[in-house]
Amino acid sequence: MVPEVHDEDIRAAALQYVRKVSGFRAPAAHNQEVFDAAVAAVAAATAELLDGLEVRGAAPARVAG
Numbered sequence: 001m002v003p004e005v006h007d008e009d010i011r012a013a014a015l016q017y018v019r020k021v022s023g024f025r026a027p028a029a030h031n032q033e034v035f036d037a038a039v040a041a042v043a044a045a046t047a048e049l050l051d052g053l054e055v056r057g058a059a060p061a062r063v064a065g
Contacts, residue, residue: 005050007043007047010043010046010047010050011039011043013042013043013046014039014040014042014043014046015039017042018035018038018039018042022035022038
């Protein structure tokens, strides 16, 4: 069975990824905009991936909301 993935899960994973690759847990004010944009881009790419996956015999991977 494929576990349900909610929008909050996707955003949390995106935030963790951006923190890891940037080396910043919380960016300085002058980096906040680009940091937030990266989180949004990673989250969108992840949602697109999950929405496009087809797992035979399983429920949808992602539940919006």
